[in-house]
Amino acid sequence: MYVQVLESFKREGTPVVSSELLARTCNVNPSQIRKDLAYFGEFGVRGVGYHVQDLISAIKRSLGVDRMWKCALVGVGNLGKALLRHREFKYRGFDIVAAFDCDPFKIGEEVIGLEVVCTRRLKETARDLGIEIGLITTPPDRAQRAANFLVEAEIKGIINFAPARITLPADVHVEYVDFFHHLYAVSFSITLDQRPKAKAIGD
Amino acid sequence: MYVQVLESFKREGTPVVSSELLARTCNVNPSQIRKDLAYFGEFGVRGVGYHVQDLISAIKRSLGVDRMWKCALVGVGNLGKALLRHREFKYRGFDIVAAFDCDPFKIGEEVIGLEVVCTRRLKETARDLGIEIGLITTPPDRAQRAANFLVEAEIKGIINFAPARITLPADVHVEYVDFFHHLYAVSFSITLDQRPKAKAIGD
DNA sequence: CGCCTCTTGTTAAAAGTTTCACATAATTAG
DNA sequence: CTAATTATGTGAAACTTTTAACAAGAGGCG
Numbered sequence: 001m002y003v004q005v006l007e008s009f010k011r012e013g014t015p016v017v018s019s020e021l022l023a024r025t026c027n028v029n030p031s032q033i034r035k036d037l038a039y040f041g042e043f044g045v046r047g048v049g050y051h052v053q054d055l056i057s058a059i060k061r062s063l064g065v066d067r068m069w070k071c072a073l074v075g076v077g078n079l080g081k082a083l084l085r086h087r088e089f090k091y092r093g094f095d096i097v098a099a100f101d102c103d104p105f106k107i108g109e110e111v112i113g114l115e116v117v118c119t120r121r122l123k124e125t126a127r128d129l130g131i132e133i134g135l136i137t138t139p140p141d142r143a144q145r146a147a148n149f150l151v152e153a154e155i156k157g158i159i160n161f162a163p164a165r166i167t168l169p170a171d172v173h174v175e176y177v178d179f180f181h182h183l184y185a186v187s188f189s190i191t192l193d194q195r196p197k198a199k200a201i202g203d
Numbered sequence: 204m205y206v207q208v209l210e211s212f213k214r215e216g217t218p219v220v221s222s223e224l225l226a227r228t229c230n231v232n233p234s235q236i237r238k239d240l241a242y243f244g245e246f247g248v249r250g251v252g253y254h255v256q257d258l259i260s261a262i263k264r265s266l267g268v269d270r271m272w273k274c275a276l277v278g279v280g281n282l283g284k285a286l287l288r289h290r291e292f293k294y295r296g297f298d299i300v301a302a303f304d305c306d307p308f309k310i311g312e313e314v315i316g317l318e319v320v321c322t323r324r325l326k327e328t329a330r331d332l333g334i335e336i337g338l339i340t341t342p343p344d345r346a347q348r349a350a351n352f353l354v355e356a357e358i359k360g361i362i363n364f365a366p367a368r369i370t371l372p373a374d375v376h377v378e379y380v381d382f383f384h385h386l387y388a389v390s391f392s393i394t395l396d397q398r399p400k401a402k403a404i405g406d
Numbered sequence: 407c408g409c410c411t412c413t414t415g416t417t418a419a420a421a422g423t424t425t426c427a428c429a430t431a432a433t434t435a436g
Numbered sequence: 437c438t439a440a441t442t443a444t445g446t447g448a449a450a451c452t453t454t455t456a457a458c459a460a461g462a463g464g465c466g
Contacts, residue, residue: 004366004381008343018413025368030413031455038415046414047462063387064394082285092383093390133389140211156396157389159382163207165228173392175385178207179362180295182378184266186336186360187296189376191267193359221443233443234425241445249444250432407466414461421454431444436437 001026002036003063006056018049065093072131072155074146075138076101076109076116079161083137084111097129100149102142119149126153133157140164204229205239206266209259221252268296275334275358277349278341279304279312279319282364286340287314300332303352305345322352329356336360343367 005025009017019037023030037043037050040062044050060066071094073080080099083089089096099111102119109116117125126134134150136143136158143162150158150172157173160166168174208228212220222240226233240246240253243265247253263269274297276283283302286292292299302314305322312319320328329337337353339346339361346365353361353375360376363369371377 001379001384003387005368008367011344020413027368029455031457032453034413034415035454042415044414045462046460047412047464049413062391064390065387069386069390078285078289086281088383092386094386132393133386141214156393159385159389161382164211165208165230171396173389173396175389176204177382177385179364179380179382180291181204182362182380183272183295183297183336184206184268186362186376186378187268187272188266190335190359193374193376223443232425234427234446235423237443237445238424245445247444248432249430250434250442252443409464409466411464412462414459416459417457419454419456421452423450423452425450426448427446428448429444429446432442434439434441436439 002033003056003059006052006059009052010056014052016049016051017055019044022050067093069094069133070129070131071096071133071135072098072100072122072126072129072150072153073135073137074100074119074122074150075136075142075162076103076106076111077137077139080137081111083135083161084114094133096135098125098131100125100146119146122149123153126150126155131155133159136160136162136166138162205236206259206262209255209262212255213259217255219252219254220258222247225253270296272297272336273332273334274299274336274338275301275303275325275329275332275353275356276338276340277303277322277325277353278339278345278365279306279309279314280340280342283340284314286338286364287317297336299338301328301334303328322349325352326356329353329358334358336362339363339365339369341365 002022005022019030019033022033041058043055043058073084073096076099084096084099099114099116100119100122101107101116106116107118131153132155134155136146138146140162143160143164144166147158147166147168151168155172158168159175159177161177163178166174205225208225222233222236225236244261246258246261276287276299279302287299287302302317302319303322303325304310304319309319310321334356335358337358339349341349343365346363346367347369350361350369350371354371358375361371362378362380364380366381369377
């Protein structure tokens, strides 16, 4: 979140920000920001604040996103294709260098210059290319199988876009992405507002 | 998350689950699950567990996703179009009934039978259609403007897919969606694993 | 050069969340 | 019908996170 907000400040040409300004923008407490940043090092200057560009670099270095990560995508359906076509990935440091699917009709197909390869060849291909992160975009019932293939290929992390939990060895990191969770959250907030209060005055 | 996991159990034909089984699947503590569910009501049966279908319904009712929500999308770029074409929205209870953009070249264009309307006509159109939730898929520097239009139209909640923070009146709920946060999280975990430990034995 | 102002980094207190442990209730078997 | 078994719902303890308060350091001005 901080990177996102700091990039906005950078675009606007603001060279320095205080924890207070950052806090107002992110809707959090200034102490929170100072704590979070201090966890990684002393990035600020007392009496002055944080240099926007320096802070962006420092956070990116701390998170390990100051380099390019090689990624593979498994499951070339609607969502998979949309992600493959999304330029932002490379720009943000995640290069999708291979795409896999088990559907014979899809194998051989090209999506923005990337050939869809059979999932059975994932292990060798991913190793040859030195892939470190896998993106799962299969239907939910195929997610675990995709995950197993990725683990075999000695991938180090997985982003699972399929709406299903997967089990993995402890040393493989996973993040679940499902924006319907956010839609549910908004639905819940609105619903709470509109529901009659449990105990109103004079009740 | 629970809905997601329970739907998987339902597909597999499992009629009843215990908090322990749910916990193993979600990688959390069984007490956590019982606490979370107990917050909304007594959905389980002592000595038996939770009825999968009943629990899904109960959670959905609690979250307010047991009905259809009318949504409007602002910003018909790559991401916007992808979302408009995504069938899952309607299936999950979120019906996108209007699409807006300020680009004259896009206005009038049709995306799966939905006409792109000028953002300036958002207020009247959204009110006429009874829209409650807005989806922002503009570039980051347009997100606030889109949000302002949505607030004018008396929308109750916003999902912001643009990588920018927005400020809103307190009674409008907002959720930020940016899956790069998840990519960053995985990058960080892998990086931590690989970085030399701060203080090793005999150091 | 020293004083004043400003804002960080950090310690301690407050608030919140997660886990444990067990009483309570439902079901099944004898 | 009673006892044994099982798994929920919940109050209290352990742990984590957030907030407040302040000492320490940087820059500017007289």
